[in-house]
Amino acid sequence: MIDPYEVLGVAREADGAAIKSAYRKRAKNAHPDTGGDVDLFSRLTTSYELLADPIRRKVYDETGYDPDLADTKDLQGLVILETLVNEMILDEREPGTFDPVAAMRRKLTDKVVSARFHILEMERHRARIRNHLDRMARKPGTDVLGRMLRARGQTISDAITKAEAEIITIEQAYGMLDGYAYEVEPAEVKDAAE
Known part of the structure; x- marks a missing residue:
């Protein structure tokens, strides 16, 4: 910004x-x-x-x-944070009894881990497609199976690119949380107040 x-x-x-x-x-x-x-x-x-x-x-x-x-990355990060802020507002727990900023960071970290795992799975499938293509002799004339496998491989490559861009956006949102801290009441103070 x-x-x-x-x-x-x-x-x-x-x-x-x-x-x-x-x-x-x-x-x-x-x-x-x-x-x-x-x-x-x-x-x-x-x-x-x-x-x-x-x-x-x-x-x-x-x-x-x-x-x-x-900048566009900031706007995309803000969209992600907006969802997390809405979740914080709707959380029924009493303010001060939990750390919503830490919860946001955990959720963003979980999203990155999930996206990276998804990328690994897609890369595994793409490698399998390449392996099939390497082993398959082309049919003379129209190579229907080859075209289908190459198209599927391209679709997977596009999905990987999209997932990588999503990780960058999530990391941008995570960076926007830098410098924020949240004061949680110690358990003894809450118990004494009750």
């Missing part, structure tokens, strides 16, 4: 005039028409637009999130 304050080089308390001034100063050097960096200019403009809009700025300040500043 891009930090618009950092991109523009302004403090979080900066007023509209300071934000506009910082944008103009930095955009002047980054503008593509003057030989500047297109990507930097785009980030500057997006950051300025966010901070110039009071509603978007308020949402960003409160959540640290803005869809225009998020």
